[in-house]
Amino acid sequence: MDEPFQAYVLHETDAGVRGHLQSFSHAALDEGDTLVRVEYSSINYKDVLAGTGKGTIARRLPLIGGIDCSGEVVHSAKFAPGQKVLVCGCGLSETHHGGYAQYAQMPGDWLVPVPNGLNTREVMALGTAGLSAALAVAKLEAAGITPDQGPIAVTGASGGVGSFAIDMLSLRGYEVAAISGSPAASDYLLSLGATRVINRHDILADDKPLGRATWAGVIDNVGGSLLANLLKAVLPNGAVASIGLAGGAKLVTTVLPFILRGVSLLGVNSVSLTPSVRAEIWSRIASDLKPRHIDTIAGEEIDLAALPERLDSAFGAEHFGRSIVRIGATDK
Ligand SMILES: NC(=O)c1ccc[n+]([C@@H]2O[C@H](COP(=O)([O-])OP(=O)(O)OC[C@H]3O[C@@H](n4cnc5c(N)ncnc54)[C@H](OP(=O)(O)O)[C@@H]3O)[C@@H](O)[C@H]2O)c1
Known part of the structure; x- marks a missing residue:
């Protein structure tokens, strides 16, 4: 459990803010009462701005990128181990280490249980x-x-x-x-x-x-x-x-x-919702607002190793819909 893991970390460089994959330690994660083994993340407009330095997203550096993630609770003051959870926004990749890593740690209030009717991959197909x-x-x-x-x-x-x-x-x-x-x-x-x-x-x-x-x-x-x-x-x-x-x-x-x-x-501000609004809207996304074309819209899946190049080429590429980032998922 204490072994180092892979993370996409944003750094200040001579060319501005850029991200790369590196080994990261549990001790260097931000504080929080919940540790999540990350299964999936995704690529949002903000993630591209952060990784290419075209927008000021990260408010401190170095910082793990990724504004969204889903996965399984390892330990928590709020959830039972094994609970599938998701987080979108809440300052990930802005003021708090983000979701482009095999582990993420944060306050349990930021997390929403993956609602019935969706799995950890689908909630990241949707994401922010x-x-x-x-x-x-x-x-x-x-x-x-x-x-x-x-x-x-x-x-x-x-x-x-x-x-x-x-x-x-x-x-x-x-x-x-x-x-x-x-x-x-x-x-x-x-x-x-x-x-x-x-x-x-x-x-x-x-x-x-x-x-x-x-x-x-x-x-x-x-x-x-x-x-x-x-x-x-x-x-x-x-x-x-x-x-x-x-x-x-x-x-x-x-x-x-x-x-x-x-x-x-x-x-519309998706970043700083109250826990009750977050839970309510995810419950609607899994029911009366559940999109019929999730797989068409999130038609691309890449792994963490492919992320740096994918972010670098995102602006300018003709690409519709969204990309899922597979991190530690063992299902398929
Ligand atoms: N308020 C919030 O909480 C919140 C949450 C998520 C996203 N956002 C913002 O919402 C926007 C869309 O996010 P997204 O994740 O959907 O991004 P995205 O997947 O990159 O899509 C952006 C779309 O905007 C259009 N576009 C791109 N450049 C443009 C330009 N120069 N002029 C006019 N249209 C352009 C393109 O669509 P077409 O080619 O089809 O026109 C492009 O596919 C971003 O600005 C993002 O920061 C805000």
Whole structure:
């Protein structure tokens, strides 16, 4: 048990922050009342930013990367040994050693038992992307957006969050328009349940403060001018869930969608949820929001040894959906 293990560790280098595989000791893990033998992790947008140094994710270095992981409890103040658990966000790979390692140690409150109906591999196929998509769908529902009110637009559609959002919305009976910058992703997006695919470059900027009201709701992973333009085209009393910034963090808009059409802008933050919200949303992901196309969306599985190269080449590669990282899983 005290033997060193393999971990992908982020370091400050002459070329900025970079990660590599190295041996790591149990004693060097962060404190926490729960030790997990990690089976799977996954690759999120944030993991790519962290590993390539293109974004400041790790707040201290060296730090084990990986914002998500699932596995089996070794010992814990909260769970019985052998309990299958998962964690997404909670500061992993930001302020606390992350999931790209054979072991992870953290407070038990961060962990959620793997819900019935999903296994440790499937929860990492979903990971932070699936969790965020489910949170966004739940926020639209809580804002009163129902399938009969009109279509929902999903941006960054071919990415992890976008793919799961399409799958979940279509499962819940919504008409979904996938907004994508990847023409090659059309068939993939339609197979997940989108009823149409719109090239994001066709959603043009104009100077008008409001456009033709089209969308009952939007799940936005892109931010920037795409979000600004979509806000102008939301139906009265519609709602927009803002998740991401793949296209830019800046939002230049007017108040007119809010004060003339009653549009709501809803923020989604998957990192710092309360334990009860985490448990509740995972229980929905395993039941009424359970995506029908998990294997299609998470179509790639790599092992820890392949992770550094995969992260380095992630930006620029034409890749739809998500990648699972197999770490210590013994099942197949
Ligand atoms: N708020 C939260 O808690 C939370 C949680 C998870 C993720 N996020 C954020 O949500 C976003 C999506 O995450 P993800 O895991 O789905 O990432 P991903 O798998 O890398 O997908 C991002 C997608 O955004 C689109 N895109 C990429 N570059 C773009 C650009 N320059 N301009 C416009 N669109 C671009 C692409 O889709 P198309 O080619 O189909 O357009 C791409 O597939 C990221 O910004 C991430 O940081 C936030």
